[in-house]
Amino acid sequence: MGIKSKTKRLDVNYTPLQISGSIEVVGSVPDRQIYSSDVKEYTPDYTLTPLVLFPRCNATDPDSYLKSGSVNASLTNMKWYQIIGTQRTLINSDNTDYEITTEGDNKGQIKVKRNSSVSSPLAFEFYAEYVDTRTSQVYMFRMSTVIAVSDATLPAPILKLDSPATVAWNPLRNPLTRKITASVFAGESDIASDKQKCQFFWFRMTDGSLEPITDGNGDNDWEIEAIDHNTLTINQDYIGEDQTYVCKLGYSADGSLPSAPPDDAPTATTTIRRRIPEVEVDWKGAPTQVAGGTEKLKLEAFVMDGMGVVPDPEEWFRFVWKVKSPYSQSYSKQAEGIKPTITFIPGMMLELEVQDRGPQAILIDDTDGSVLQDADGNVLFDRINN
Structure with a gap:
């Protein structure tokens, strides 16, 4: 067991x-x-x-x-x-x-x-x-x-102008005509030429308000030479002392373009200012020692800037010649123009004053304030300080 x-x-x-x-x-x-x-x-x-x-x-x-x-x-x-x-x-x-x-x-x-x-x-x-x-x-x-x-949403289109925010236009050296071209960047591509997606609205700033520029035939479109989609061409001699232009973009990815710029439309501006640089003036035809028997002086003025002698200066300047005789205490105006003939006074002082003639302006009838026109109905212009 x-x-x-x-x-x-x-x-x-x-x-x-x-x-x-x-x-x-x-x-x-x-x-x-x-x-x-x-x-x-x-x-x-x-x-x-x-x-x-x-x-x-x-x-x-x-x-x-x-x-x-x-x-x-x-x-x-x-x-x-x-x-x-x-x-x-x-x-x-x-x-x-x-x-x-x-x-x-x-x-x-x-x-x-x-x-x-x-x-x-x-x-x-x-x-x-x-x-x-x-x-x-x-x-x-x-x-x-x-x-x-x-x-994959395309970024909001960016509107740019090839004209800087502020431009100093020198009429003595710069061309009269300026083309202001708008570009629209969607991503890295400029799509401004696509008329199915981009509509440009151009304006002129007048007394703080935007005045539309549509076809160049508006009441104040004197400076407009052409408007072609994204390009505005102007004659800068008719902008006055300065002018601001505003471009607004109407954009639609599907081609449904607006008839007017939306409130949040991309906007770009450029201001063009007429600026004449500092110049110097001199003349020829009046040496400090004049030959005996001289009765008349045939003078010719010229203007110089930092680039040399200014071509066609009479387009931009008024030349006022003043003389002070030995028997006077003040100067008096004797002539105007770039090539005047002045009576010679022995011992006299000669002064040349150059004045800016200013930009082009509409001629107005002093009696009734109406705009002056030629026989063909074209508006007449002349320089402000002519």
Whole structure:
């Protein structure tokens, strides 16, 4: 008969499962969208072609007692969450933006039928549990993904003029005609020539108000030589002492151009100021020592600036000649013009004064204030200080 006995339970020591998971895109619809606010469209548009995501859950038995691979069909307590910003919301079966597969090998697969957002991208969190049938140990799967959206919206068009904000026009040296050309940059391309997308509105600043320049035939369009879409051509001799021009852009990506500039239209300005630089004046024909018997002096004036002798100075200057005789205390005007003939007085003092004739101006009848015209009805102009 036995003296002693011992009893023990013998079980299998199972090695814990190795689990892994990833969210996969099923089909050809990508998990990234492109949005263009110009046309308010998503590419792809999940409301038309849904995105399908599959949370693949894998379990591997190192001892090979169980078949390794996907365990989606055996998942329990499965949940999908929608996350927008800081808001995390459980996706229920009555949410029409989603369809979730709840049975079979594709269990957990979700069909997304709503679009993401540039500012607050749509994110998802998946949670599920798997029970090891050998040990009843519960394994948890937790995965997340974000549906990124790229903003393909074209940047707001930028309007620029090739004329600086302030231009000093020197009539002595600079051309009379100036072309002011507008450019429109959408991205890196200048699209100003596209008449389907760009409409330019030109204005003249008058006493603080904008006066439209439409076809060059307006009441005050004396300086306008041409207006062609994005180019305004002016004769600077008719702008007065200064003039500000304003360009506003009407832009439409789809070709629906406005008939007037919107309140937030891109705007560019340029101010042109008439500026005559410092000049020097001298004359020839009157040496300091005059031959005896001289009765008349034939003089010729010339004007010099920093570039040399100014050509055609009479166009811009009035030449006033003054004389002070030895018997007088003051100068008196003797002649005008660039080539006068002046009576010579021995011992006299000769002075030449050069005056700016100013810009072109409309001639007005002093009696009734009407604009003077020639026989053909053309408005008459002359310089302000003529």
